[in-house]
Amino acid sequence: MIQKIWKQQFFKDSFWTMLALCIFNVILQFVVYPFLNRTLGTEEYGNILFLLSVINIVAISIGISANNRRMVASSFSKTSNAEYNLFIGIISVFFLPLCFLISNIFHTGQGIVDIFLFWILMCLTTWRYYSDVEFRLNLNYRGYFVYYLLIGVGYLAGIFLFRCFNQWELILIPGEMMGIFYVFCKGSIYKKTDLNKEKLVIFLKAVAYLIASQLLIQIVFNSDRFILKLFSGGVAVTIYYIASLMGKTIALLSTPLNSVIIGYLAKSKEEMTVNRWIKIVVLCIFLAGTALIACIVASNFVIRILYPQEYSLAKPFFVVANLAQITYFSTGILATILLRYVEEKYQLYITVGYIFAFLAVVIPVTWMCGLEGFAYAILGVNCLRFVFVFLVMMRKIYRTKS
Incomplete structure (x- = not known):
């Protein structure tokens, strides 16, 4: 095999x-x-x-x-x-x-x-x-x-x-x-x-x-460390960094993977179809789920060894913090594929929409709810970016058909 x-x-x-x-x-x-x-x-x-x-x-x-x-x-x-x-x-x-x-x-x-x-x-x-x-x-x-x-x-x-x-x-x-x-x-x-x-x-x-x-x-x-530092203090910055460490480590693999993807897409003359795009998105979600499980398991061993004093404070955020990181880099992979099929300006539109949601949601929620509010707000905004990228490609496919 x-x-x-x-x-x-x-x-x-x-x-x-x-x-x-x-x-x-x-x-x-x-x-x-x-x-x-x-x-x-x-x-x-x-x-x-x-x-x-x-x-x-x-x-x-x-x-x-x-x-x-x-x-x-x-x-x-x-x-x-x-x-x-x-x-x-x-x-x-x-x-x-x-x-x-x-x-x-x-x-x-x-x-x-x-x-x-x-x-x-x-x-x-x-x-x-x-x-x-x-x-x-x-x-x-x-x-x-x-x-x-x-x-x-x-x-x-x-x-x-x-x-x-x-x-x-x-x-x-x-x-x-x-x-x-x-x-x-x-x-x-x-x-x-x-x-x-x-x-x-x-x-x-x-x-x-x-x-x-x-x-x-x-x-x-x-900007996450600046926002947490401003509203919740340095301890919150440390806790979130430790809680999301495994997700950040996994995210390092997305850069070389994106390089391979764009390299092959640049050589491909095949057009994107609805069926093909949905299969890619489903595969991406499956890999993200697998990565999340690996991050949670690894966090319970690695963080306990590297940061024994902060482990108990960071543990409640293992799932939400790592899922936010994995969602972010999974969307980056889909955005790389999107780059091959739509004009570059759409990348800017997606980013501006993401930043608008970030400013409108993450900052006020962090101000009101502290570290826990930040963790769930950043996850929600990253999920929204994932959906936005998916819909932009679907729109491109249907417009090409018509």
Whole structure:
């Protein structure tokens, strides 16, 4: 049975991408971050986590948006490098004043050297999120594995640079550089091509919707700790983080899975049908249910060991907190499929609707009911987003028929 499944290329590619991201995240979450915490102390580490969240919001929004736009465009015509490289290059220049602005507004205590290194890291991270399109375009997921393995090894090498120069950015910069350099040497997305102004205009219009959508999603995705901190205090933040930890861990697998899905959909010329879409949604719900059971079982063992003092406080929220996380990333998988069949602007519409529901429901419920209200409100809003994505695709299918 296992040999039969392994013969299917989709499962091989899913294996390589998940393995790549698992190794990458293990190095980052269980080696690099704990090292920074031990070395710099709680307060300084907190400042670094804030700066990293800024990089993640900006780099993911721009890098992944350009990446996904190229994947979708490749399903209709041959894409060229010029407009993508020009766009990210210009954006990278504007990151520099943004870094100075962030330092001044939030009083991060960065000097000129710190801000400059922070800017370099932000640029490299953006290029890194874009660069894996090289492997997705060609369905080369073994290359994808090597790419993220090199980034992880670069992070480990960066620890030694940190010990020499005492600049935390130098831990991450070597990994980002190694990944990009690998693509530069082995791939074709950085080779010079002629700029087509007509294609550039089409690209800019499409990617603007995706970036706006991603920015809003990333800001909301990181806002839970701010809302709980504001209305319920730091203890509530800790309890919800611990209660949802297994769900967040499972969610890491959705990123490589989305990469494989969009890669295959970009090559497919088959139109979506009602029957096909319902089967996909039912499969997604089944996998989400399986993941929820795994999260609840794992939470009762792992959280008890890692956080024995907070276990009894977090346990009542295991189901609702993990279900909220699983619903969120399940919807992300469906939204990735949706991206192949509808215009990019619909991604923005879905995100705006999600944020409106988030602001209208989550904030007032948290204010009135605290942590428990937040947990159920965020689950309800995530379920609403799931339904919205489902209905948008159904509408597209019926409009295509008529």
